[in-house]
Amino acid sequence: MPAALLYCADLLRPRRPDEHFAAEAALAAGLGATVALIDHDALTGGDTARAVARVPANLGTAWYRGWMARADRYAELHRALAARGVRLATGPEQYRAAHELPGWHGTFAALTPASRWIPLGQGEFPAADALAGLAGALPGGPGMVKDFVKSRKDEPEAFFVEDLADVAALRRTAECFIGRQGPDLAGGLVVRAFEDFVGIGGRAAEARVWWVRGEPVVVGPHPDHPEALVEPDLMGVTEAVAALGCPFVTTDLAQRADGTWRVVEAGDGQVSDFPRGTDPEPLIRALIGRPLPHPIHRLADEGPRPSA
Template structure:
């Protein structure tokens, strides 16, 4: 299997230090490792980004690759996939599948039974945001964009005590937009607040099958037990996505809920899960 990792900004032919343990585990397991220049992808120069990527006839063992790296926008990933294809490498996750897993509005309809009620805008218009609050009704909510929340700025840019208080909700949204800046993605998403009683479990799915359950990277030493995979498995499988993460958490009434679906390529591995365990589970599920 071919794994593509971000290049080290200082030594561009080497893997970025954050992903080096996974790269070493992949090599030890007999897989091929290549690098991509993440900074170049962010600049919009995808052809430059893949300049260190060997063509299959230059020694790579396969022309189908799995990316493991930093977050990318849908546009950046699309350009990355096209540039890789020009070098004879096909990413296992297509740009359309990446968007489906990456943007909440793309997956919400299929998973709405298992995740908090959500209403969103297209773009950053605050009047449209207030209309979403009105539709949600009243009570607490959590704010995010299509890709990410700011839970580390909980009070000022994430938690809305009551969506019926439109001036207060607008202030949270305005601060959210300030903090997200150029990273703001898609639109504003208002999600009904639900009381959870555990940390999150990150579950890893390959071709619709859960192959690994880990702690969440934010709480690597705290893995909740008993996550209900059976109830969500048919729905996750029906999405038809090659590699995703599903973050599960226990609600106060004892029901396991989905708080996030993400593309597995850009989902971080908790330090409590060894890179060897991770690579074996993922590569093995892909039949490599």
């Protein structure tokens, strides 16, 4: 197992981890991991030589733990590190498969809302007939739009569609979403069937599960609802994670109104965030090959428990 972790450097203090990751990086170092720093701004700007300049040569195998990067930038990071004798434990194709919905949706199709998608370039909008084709392949009723990685779920006009059969309304929502994403649009447009989930304060209460080598090592709330304590049913999810074949992934689960637990999103664990109050030690121990006291960690504090 790799015993090195690569964190994003602080923009103003490049010899230190970004404040968002500082506590986790300190924990990793305290557990015996080698910690090195990546310049994320240089990475996103395409200057991979500068991005990896502070990573020691011949470090061996490592995990990245930092801000999101486009799949093509991650592939460039992988190549730049390989040239320094550092191998990322998650390969570029594995990263894309876990990070982008088209990569993981087929494996999780029975566990997640039905979805269709279309690749788009920057500033490109889908034609009305293409949108109609996406919507027509989904169950009738309400839906939502997102890109291959992110949604704007706090902005209904850029997220929710009352009736997917209303192609004009779908187009308005899609154009609003694409316009607001701007240069951050990832991959293209996804149209998903809407499912009614149990929530807190008007939003679905999600659990985030962290998987390392196919094992669920941390189960906690989603960062959007750090106060929620939910206990998801992982039936079928373990098999799907194994089938995806990626070494470090997350799954976000929510309970549908009928009581069924559904996978809302999957993601690459390297760029997935921890909510406040969740102890990352079991995850770090799993990543660096230190024994875990328990196979699954859950928050001990009580919180709202949504039920069907």
